[in-house]
Amino acid sequence: MTIRSISKFRPWLIVGLLFIIALLNYIDRTMITTMRSSIVGSIPMSDAEFGLLTAVFLWVYGIFSPFAGFLADRYSKSRVILFSLFVWSLVTWMTSFATSFHELLLTRALMGISEACYIPAALSLIMDYHKGPTRSMATGIHMAGIMAGQSLGFLGGWLAEDHSWNYAFTVFGIFGICYSIILIFLLKDAPKSHDKVTEIVAEKVKFGLSLKVLFSNRSYLFIVLFFALISVVSWLIVGWLPTYFQEKFHLSQTQAGIYSTGYVFTAAIVGVLVGGALTDMWSRQNKKARIWVPFIGLCLAAPAIFIANYSSLLAVSLVCFILYTFVKSFTDTNTMPILSLVVDGRYRATGYGVLNFCGTLVGGIGLYFGGALRDADINLDVIFQFASLLIILAALCMLMVKPSPNLLAEK
Structure with a gap:
């Protein structure tokens, strides 16, 4: 494969890598809603408290999102993405060790912070790689990953029934940590051109x-x-x-x-x-x-x-x-x-x-x-x-x- 063909392939490789992250992002955030019976059976809580587990994630996620986007503009987008994936996967794994409602609540809040860093950085990175008439399709493929992740949220309930609610968080948490390590060698920022516009963009x-x-x-x-x-x-x-x-x-x-x-x-x-x-x-x-x-x-x-x-x-x-x-x-x-x-x-x-x-x-x-x-x-x-x-x-x-x-x- 020539250097030129590699350069043409890389923007779509980036989209493919981000598709998997987006898929994992939404499975990790939604699967808790599909294993209510298993979690409540292990950690007694009211319906209001169980609803709060999702609500606190959304509140923290929303509040932190503008600053999370700023981090991607200020620093390396690919590094922000890798950091986000590693941290929320670690938090997902940590969730499997929770033994009380308050520990679950803390892990959901931490997940809200770490996942907020992902989507703004990912979409911005796609824009950097796809400057011509491929932007909408590239974004669409990434969004399909998000929607597929929503659809696969049922995996949490299925794994909880066959094993335990802790098992699902362990599986997806460890997978995300391993995937983030692999991506250190594959996920990179878009090459910088040497025009004045790029120099302005590169300013802090x-x-x-x-x-x-x-x-x-x-x-x-x-x-x-x-x-x-x-x-x-x-x-x-x-x-x-x-x-x-x-x-x-x-x-x-x-x-x-x-x-x-x-x-x-x-x-x-x-x-x-x-x-x-x-x-x-x-x-x-x-x-x-x-x-x-x-x-x-x-x-x-x-x-x-x-x-x-x-x-x-x-x-x-x-x-x-x-x-x-x-x-x-x-x-x-x-x-x-x-x-x-x-x-x-x-x-x-x-x-x-x-x-x-x-x-x-x-x-x-x-x-x-x-x-x-x-x-x-x-x-x-x-x-x-x-x-x-x-x-x-x-x-x-x-x-x-x-x-x-x-x-x-x-x-």
Whole structure:
């Protein structure tokens, strides 16, 4: 293999390596929810305390995300990724030794800090390697790893039933530690070019200055608003869709779970890959394709949600929710590429960290208010129809994003 062919292959090798990390990232964070009975049987706790194990992870993860993104902008992205993977894998392994609720709570908080460092650095590294018309597909493959990890969260419950809840954390923790050691020799930052732009990017940045630059950028503010609106809708649907299917169509808990997760996550994985491929192809003719593809996707997602709730037929509702998930995924595969059209390389990881913070914060609020509205006798049909309005507002925010002429050249 020639040096030139190796250089062409390396950007996709990086995506493949990050795919596995993303997969592990979401298995480690979600598998605890699938082994509730095993954990509670070993460490007695209330339902509120068990829910707090996930909540504290999200809170710490969200709060630390902006600073975690800054670390990737300030230091080596690949080293931040390796550090994040090693630490959260070590924490995953440590979790297997927990003997009390408070020890579990501590490990979940530590996992929130360490996992927060990963996604902003990973997506920013992908942008460094994929500067041409491959950005959306590369991002889509990485996002598929995240969604596959969500789908494989059941492995925790399966291993807990066959062995013990500690066993699952031991297996995935040790695997992650070993994988991080292997990646020391494979995962590297993108080569630096010797132009003035790169020299500017290489300058050390400060956290306060990064936030000032980001929030003085009008287009970035619209991206934040867009991401917040989409996060509210996503968390609402993920959190309440099983209940919706169970109550409206009188399904069993198992049937509702299959419809709302099996079909939904499969559609999401296909959606990020198809959306990435379509965007990259169109970007060769239209420099704003990375904005137009998610906009069109959201314009299809809004009526899909509305019809899904209006229909009294299970098949129609299911197909519409699958369509929503498929086209909504176009936003997942294009968020970082869009961010790269308005924010230069010095602040991209910090910018995505802020998005993570906002998405986690408002997503949790959306889940809470969904429950509060149900307590007020407002059914999920109305709540989901309101979500379709939020999707329309998110699409309008996307249209307000104006790419920087200098960054648009990278597409």
